[in-house]
Amino acid sequence: GKGLAVFTSGGDSQGMNAAVRACVRMAIYLGCKAYFIREGYQGMVDGGDNIVEANWASVSSIIHRGGTVIGSARCAEFRERAGRLKAAFNLIQKGISNLVVIGGDGSLTGANCFRNEWSGLLDELLESKKITPEQRKKFDVLHIVGMVGSIDNDFCGTDMTIGTDSALHRIIEAIDAIVSTAYSHQRTFIMEVMGRHCGYLALVAGLSSEADYIFIPENPPRADWPDRLCQQLSQERNAGQRLNIIIVAEGAIDREGNPITAEDVKKVVVDKLQQDTRITVLGHVQRGGNPSAFDRVLGCRMGAEATLALMEATSDSVPCVVSLDGNQAVRVPLMECVERTKEVAQAMAEKNWELAVKLRGRS
Numbered sequence: 133g134k135g136l137a138v139f140t141s142g143g144d145s146q147g148m149n150a151a152v153r154a155c156v157r158m159a160i161y162l163g164c165k166a167y168f169i170r171e172g173y174q175g176m177v178d179g180g181d182n183i184v185e186a187n188w189a190s191v192s193s194i195i196h197r198g199g200t201v202i203g204s205a206r207c208a209e210f211r212e213r214a215g216r217l218k219a220a221f222n223l224i225q226k227g228i229s230n231l232v233v234i235g236g237d238g239s240l241t242g243a244n245c246f247r248n249e250w251s252g253l254l255d256e257l258l259e260s261k262k263i264t265p266e267q268r269k270k271f272d273v274l275h276i277v278g279m280v281g282s283i284d285n286d287f288c289g290t291d292m293t294i295g296t297d298s299a300l301h302r303i304i305e306a307i308d309a310i311v312s313t314a315y316s317h318q319r320t321f322i323m324e325v326m327g328r329h330c331g332y333l334a335l336v337a338g339l340s341s342e343a344d345y346i347f348i349p350e351n352p353p354r355a356d357w358p359d360r361l362c363q364q365l366s367q368e369r370n371a372g373q374r375l376n377i378i379i380v381a382e383g384a385i386d387r388e389g390n391p392i393t394a395e396d397v398k399k400v401v402v403d404k405l406q407q408d409t410r411i412t413v414l415g416h417v418q419r420g421g422n423p424s425a426f427d428r429v430l431g432c433r434m435g436a437e438a439t440l441a442l443m444e445a446t447s448d449s450v451p452c453v454v455s456l457d458g459n460q461a462v463r464v465p466l467m468e469c470v471e472r473t474k475e476v477a478q479a480m481a482e483k484n485w486e487l488a489v490k491l492r493g494r495s
């Protein structure tokens with residue numbers, strides 16, 4: 133059968149293990165050889181023990197674990213052709229010409245670039261006699277399929293990315309804990325959550341914890357935000373509320389594009405209202421811990437679909453990313469989604485927030 137390898141790349145997220153498991157098991161079920169590549173592109177470039185055959189049992193007891201058990205890394209070498217040449221050689225040695233990449237838009241872009249270059253890389257390997265003419269012919273095309281693992285939900289073309297739901301659970305747990313102590317002492321808490329270019333976590337966490345104010349990069353407040361914030365906080369206190377919760381996405385900005393940090397917000401609240409105010413930065417806690425049921429099932433469905441897509445791929449099929457559309461795992465063109473994700477970043481940089489939100493679509 134065909135050789136298929138799965139790897140995780142870029143930032144980790146909860147649910148990646150479920151995706152790896154489903155990929156491997158679907159591949160074995162279909163009679164293929166399945167491999168793990170450890171440490172993302174770095175493992176592909178280094179080869180050796182980093183590329184190992186997986187069996188049914190080697191993906192047992194990982195579905196409940198956070199992060200990625202096969203490791204992830206950033207890899208400068210893979211950005212260069214020389215690094216990709218090594219990677220191609222290592223894959224051919226194992227009989228692999230089908231890849232499942234689980235990562236963010238950087239990792240998917242890298243995979244697409246590798247695919248486009250593949251036949252040139254193989255020609256070079258053939259010329260230097262590192263591979264045989266039979267290998268050159270047999271592994272003529274590199275098939276790739278992507279899945280997006282990201283807690284930020286920052287990718288265009290899917291309703292949810294793998295890990296977002298678990299991160300939200302973690303944030304909500306933390307806010308609930310903070311709320312009880314804030315209540316006792318009549319405090320105001322400012323929570324900084326992840327999301328460099330995407331306010332999804334801050335927005336949904338705010339909605340589900342009845343936060344009083346939310347700062348997200350897609351909706352920068354007017355210059356008079358300090359007055360409006362204080363008015364809102366006072367109004368809640370006057371109505372009998374004993375505490376205030378403010379959520380700040382790490383990428384929050386004002387309309388000039390300057391960052392609004394938790395410290396900036398605290399200064400306003402302390403100076404204008406003299407409230408007892410504390411900051412909690414959740415940081416990597418949001419990435420940690422067990423995946424939610426949603427992320428486990430999402431990973432399972434996407435992983436199975438990714439393997440199916442690879443098995444059905446032909447030399448002229450367009451590489452796809454498996455995404456969630458409503459409640460369905462569907463295949464969408466990989467580079468179209470990557471391009472649109474980049475357009476969102478561009479629109480944000482140009483302070484065209486309305487366009488950014490429109491481009492990002494319904495999530």
Ligand code: ADP
Nearest residue numbers: 142143173206207210211235236237238239242
């Ligand atoms: P993410 O996948 O989370 O967006 P990065 O942007 O850091 O994370 O990308 C992860 C890895 O993917 C990089 O370390 C690099 O090895 C590879 N990569 C990213 N962009 C490219 C590219 N344009 N060409 C080749 N490899 C790339």
